[in-house]
Amino acid sequence: MSPEDGSILTAPRDQRQSRARLKLIDCDVHHALRSLRDLHPYLAQRWREHLDVYGPRGPVPFTGSSPYPKAAPALSRTDAWPPNGGPPGSDLEFLQKQLLDANNIEYGMLHLLAPSGMDQRNQAFGAALSSAVNQWQYENWTQKDKRLKAAIVVPGEDAAAAVAEIERWAGNPDFVQVGMTTHSIEPLGRRRYWPIYEAAARHSLPIGLHTSGYNGHAVSGGGWCSYYVEEQHNVAISQQAVAMSMVCEGVFEQIPTLKVVIVEGGLAWVPSLAWRMDRQFDRMRGELPHLSRKPSEYLRHNMWYTTQPSDEPERPEDLRRIFDWMGWDRVLYATDYPHWDMDNPGQSIKLRLTEAEQKMIYADNARAVYGLA
Amino acid sequence: MRATAGGIDCDVHPAVPGMAALLRYFPPYWREQITIRGIDGLDLASFPSRVPAHGRADWRPAKGKPGSSLDMLQAQALDGFGSQLAICNPLYGAQALFNDHFAAAVARAINDWLIAEWLDREPRLRGSITVAVENAELAVDEIERLAADKRFVQVLFLAMGDALLGRRQYWPIYAAAERHGLAIGVHAGSAARHATSSNGWPSYHLEDYLLNAQAFQSQILNLIHEGVFSKFPKLKVVGIETGFTWLPNFMWRANKTWRGVRAEVPWVDRPPAEIMREHLRFTLQPTDAPPDPADMAVVLEQIGSDDMLLFSTDYPHAQFDGTDAFPPGFPEAARRRVLVDNPRNTYPRLQEAMS
Numbered sequence: 001m002s003p004e005d006g007s008i009l010t011a012p013r014d015q016r017q018s019r020a021r022l023k024l025i026d027c028d029v030h031h032a033l034r035s036l037r038d039l040h041p042y043l044a045q046r047w048r049e050h051l052d053v054y055g056p057r058g059p060v061p062f063t064g065s066s067p068y069p070k071a072a073p074a075l076s077r078t079d080a081w082p083p084n085g086g087p088p089g090s091d092l093e094f095l096q097k098q099l100l101d102a103n104n105i106e107y108g109m110l111h112l113l114a115p116s117g118m119d120q121r122n123q124a125f126g127a128a129l130s131s132a133v134n135q136w137q138y139e140n141w142t143q144k145d146k147r148l149k150a151a152i153v154v155p156g157e158d159a160a161a162a163v164a165e166i167e168r169w170a171g172n173p174d175f176v177q178v179g180m181t182t183h184s185i186e187p188l189g190r191r192r193y194w195p196i197y198e199a200a201a202r203h204s205l206p207i208g209l210h211t212s213g214y215n216g217h218a219v220s221g222g223g224w225c226s227y228y229v230e231e232q233h234n235v236a237i238s239q240q241a242v243a244m245s246m247v248c249e250g251v252f253e254q255i256p257t258l259k260v261v262i263v264e265g266g267l268a269w270v271p272s273l274a275w276r277m278d279r280q281f282d283r284m285r286g287e288l289p290h291l292s293r294k295p296s297e298y299l300r301h302n303m304w305y306t307t308q309p310s311d312e313p314e315r316p317e318d319l320r321r322i323f324d325w326m327g328w329d330r331v332l333y334a335t336d337y338p339h340w341d342m343d344n345p346g347q348s349i350k351l352r353l354t355e356a357e358q359k360m361i362y363a364d365n366a367r368a369v370y371g372l373a
Numbered sequence: 374m375r376a377t378a379g380g381i382d383c384d385v386h387p388a389v390p391g392m393a394a395l396l397r398y399f400p401p402y403w404r405e406q407i408t409i410r411g412i413d414g415l416d417l418a419s420f421p422s423r424v425p426a427h428g429r430a431d432w433r434p435a436k437g438k439p440g441s442s443l444d445m446l447q448a449q450a451l452d453g454f455g456s457q458l459a460i461c462n463p464l465y466g467a468q469a470l471f472n473d474h475f476a477a478a479v480a481r482a483i484n485d486w487l488i489a490e491w492l493d494r495e496p497r498l499r500g501s502i503t504v505a506v507e508n509a510e511l512a513v514d515e516i517e518r519l520a521a522d523k524r525f526v527q528v529l530f531l532a533m534g535d536a537l538l539g540r541r542q543y544w545p546i547y548a549a550a551e552r553h554g555l556a557i558g559v560h561a562g563s564a565a566r567h568a569t570s571s572n573g574w575p576s577y578h579l580e581d582y583l584l585n586a587q588a589f590q591s592q593i594l595n596l597i598h599e600g601v602f603s604k605f606p607k608l609k610v611v612g613i614e615t616g617f618t619w620l621p622n623f624m625w626r627a628n629k630t631w632r633g634v635r636a637e638v639p640w641v642d643r644p645p646a647e648i649m650r651e652h653l654r655f656t657l658q659p660t661d662a663p664p665d666p667a668d669m670a671v672v673l674e675q676i677g678s679d680d681m682l683l684f685s686t687d688y689p690h691a692q693f694d695g696t697d698a699f700p701p702g703f704p705e706a707a708r709r710r711v712l713v714d715n716p717r718n719t720y721p722r723l724q725e726a727m728s
Contacts, residue, residue, distance in 0.1 A: 071634045186573045187580075218567040220591030221533040221584055226540065229634045230594040233626055234571065237587050241570035244584070248577050268622035272672075276583060276616055276661035283426035283691060284579045313625050314646070318675055322622070325663070341633055 022104065022358060024345055025366035027306045028210065028263050028334035029099065029108040029148070031141055032074075032089035036115065038140075042132035050125055058119040059216035067214075068231040072340040080338030088338040092144055099337045100147055103345050106363065107372055109334075110141060110150045111179060111210045111263060117155040118181040119213045126155035130165055134175075142174035149370070151179030151208045159195040166196070170203035176370045177206045177261065181213030182235075188242050189249030197251060197258050206259035206304075206369055209242060211235040232341075236309075239265030240273050243299060247277065250290040252302045259369055261304045264336060268311035271325035274299050300327055304369050306334035307361070309341050310348040319351045332369065333362045377684065377698055378455030380712035381723060384560075384613050384656045384685035385450050387491050388422070388440035389415075389465035389483060398482035398489075403475070415466025415479065419531075419562040419581060420690075426582075429691035439689035443494060450688035451497050454696055458716075458723060459688075460499045460526060461491055462560055462613060468506045468531045469564035476505035480515055484525075492524050499723065501529040501558050509545040516546070520553040526720040527556040532588040532615060533563035539592075539599030551605045554721045556654075559592060561585035561614040589615040590623050593645075593653060597627075600640040602652045609719050610653055614687055617655035618662060621675035624649060650678040654719045656685035657699070657711060658692040666702025673707060683719060684712045 033039065036055070040048050061067055072078070074087045080098065082091035089095060100108060117130030130153045137150040152169045154162035169175045178200045186192060188209070200207050218224045219234045239262050252258060277295035281288065305326070313319050323331055333349075336342040343349075349361070366372070389395060392413040396404055406412065416438075420427045428439030432449055440446065450459055463483050470476040480503040487500050502525050504512035512528075519525050528550050530538060538559065550557055562585070568574045569584045589612045596602065596610060624646035631638075631645050641648070662669050686698050693700075699708060717723050 071637075182572065184572055187570060187575045188572060190573075190576065215571075215573065217571050217573055219571050220537065221563060221567055221569040221571075221588040222538070222592055222595075223534070223536040223540075223567055225537055225591060225595055225598075227598050227637050229630055229637050230591070230598050232634065233594055233630045234591055236626060237590050238571040240587055241572050241575070241580075241584060244580055245570070245572065245575055248575070248580050266622075266626060268625060269619065271663070272619040272622060272661065275618055275663050276586060276659075278664070279659065279661045280426075280579060280583055284424065284577075284582070286425065287577055287579055309626075309629065311622065311625055312629050313621070313675070314628075314677065315675070318621070321671065325668075 023106040025363045026108045027332040034086040034090045039132045042135040047128040056115040058214045068228040076338045123158045127161035130155045149176040151177045153179045156180040162196045163199045166199040177208040183213035183215040187245035189245030201258045210263040236265045247298045252298045267305035306332045308334040308336040308343040316350045375455040380684045381716035382456040382459035383683040385459045385688040386440045388438040395482045398485040403478045432689040473508040477511040513549045516549040526722045527558040530559045531562040537595035539595035556609040558611045586616045612655045616661045658687040660700040662700040669702030682711045
């Protein structure tokens with residue numbers, strides 16, 4: 001057997017069972033609209049018509065497909081389509097049964113991928129869409145199941161509108177973070193986004209950055225990739241640029257209490273990025289006198305990283321070194337339900353963990369970041 | 374004796390002083406164009422020469438750009454490290470021009486300048502062929518023109534150009550390189566065709582520099598998944614000045630993603646990490662090493678191959694102090710391969726000089 005065949009479980013059976021008893025906090029759960037019309041009750045007439053006629057418009061070529069057609073319909077596991085119809089993630093009862101109950105999940109952090117207010121080229125529509133999505137999440141999800149916690153979705157390219165949206169929901173315990181697209185028009189550390197971070201920090205809300213969105217920029221500095229197999233990896237690579245920008249711009253100097261959670265970028269890249277940033281910062285620190293600490297310290301103190309898609313070193317024990325290098329308290333468990341590449345609890349982290357380590361990764365780190373009881 | 378004695382330095386940078394120095398290597402039409410239009414200053418914005426990182430204090434000449442003096446390069450890069458050979462990677466504009474004709478003329482001038490003013494004057498120097506990368510036809514012409522000169526050992530690209538390097542528009546260049554035993558060198562740097570990150574243009578030079586690693590990661594994925602190494606099984610691609618300590622986690626992710634959706638690229642018939650170990654090479658500097666020297670050996674173990682690293686000083690860039698080109702903790706036993714064996718195997722043309 002080798003790690004290449006992808007089918008083995010290196011975590012021993014007894015440990016998988018103890019994990020099954022552990023209450024989990026899942027930091028990436030995808031709910032979904034049954035259709036865009038679900039948002040009608042939450043939109044003004046003017047935007048209802050806009051939604052129906054013009055629809056969401058980002059800098060993308062297709063109306064109904066990603067530029068890189070995905071690996072599965074709706075990006076999802078075939079068994080995640082609700083028996084009563086609708087796309088995966090759109091049926092609360094089925095999500096409760098298939099994800100929350102089956103895996104003993106204490107809290108699930110919701111991230112709605114589409115439609116995204118922040119991606120809209122019409123920014124007024126983006127603001128209306130974000131507000132509608134938040135109301136929809138509140139009424140249809142978090143109020144109906146207290147295990148589910150939402151992100152305040154914001155139209156991040158319009159900081160004033162984003163701050164207004166944060167102020168509207170802050171203090172409501174159903175909302176535990178602020179959600180932004182990672183493929184922003186400018187790198188997320190730039191000053192145009194700082195009012196959003198200041199509002200979030202003021203209300204002790206972390207910024208949740210789920211890989212998502214289209215901004216018109218190529219998926220790499222060297223141009224557009226050709227295949228989904230590349231794009232899927234490139235979005236994780238782009239999270240490194242997000243972390244880099246937040247650190248280099250001095251966001252955490254300005255707002256030392258800001259917490260940022262990187263979602264669905266994996267995490268094995270964190271140590272080598274920290275090494276490279278520190279070493280090259282040493283060579284060019286004259287350009288960034290506003291940083292009072294080494295870049296790695298911000299990665300270590302202000303940022304957290306979710307596990308999915310779980311990193312699978314060729315030698316499974318190397319994952320332990322990664323956690324050692326980045327700090328065990330940085331690691332947040334996530335399933336990415338209901339997507340095709342989701343991580344099942346008990347099968348995804350192929351490492352022998354102590355009970356204390358399990359508690360940190362599967363629950364307590366997230367409890368601390370999100371201030372959950 | 375230097376710890377690096379007898380090594381083959383796979384990345385030194387002779388600096389093109391400017392258009393005036395190249396003028397004699399252009400044909401009359403371009404000489405006139407350059408003169409009447411005042412064309413100059415094609416140094417890449419990726420390497421502003423006054424930034425301390427891009428010119429070590431003790432390697433800066435009294436006058437002119439770091440790397441512009443042959444005497445200094447001989448004394449400091451060759452004698453200083455005891456290198457038996459060094460590969461010259463001039464970085465001057467040709468890869469980033471939009472006018473293909475002009476790009477080809479600049480490339481040709483750089484190559485002829487390199488021959489006359491560096492390679493002919495110092496037998497320990499080898500060269501990379503500069504080409505108009507965005508026009509494969511013109512690039513291949515230049516490779517064919519110089520292929521008989523065995524002092525040229527690779528074709529030089531930038532990490533960030535028009536399109537990712539696996540795309541078929543570049544394949545004629547790879548066919549020519551493979552035919553002549555030339556490696557493909559992909560050096561840090563951007564032609565500014567795209568924002569240096571997929572999240573837009575960052576504010577700082579530091580970020581642009583860091584992002585060369587991410588760009589090269591995207592290049593590797595594209596080269597593999599477009600099937601370049603299936604089509605050109607003898608081709609070696611060298612990441613120059615892109616760092617390499619990110620390689621383990623990148624390999625793990627590439628393997629996992631490929632396992633999940635490999636049906637999309639049926640010509641990729643083995644795990645990407647295996648292809649990387651066979652076809653990809655990386656220059657030693659910069660080594661963005663873990664803070665604990667004991668972890669350096671761990672990273673090398675995780676890379677899982679002794680074949681992939683090539684000795685480099687990155688002269689005259691400031692990557693380290695003194696002559697400590699190997700980072701603390703780099704195992705003694707691995708050094709000889711990095712210094713000599715790996716460069717020889719990566720650049721078959723070097724062996725002719727060494728028999």
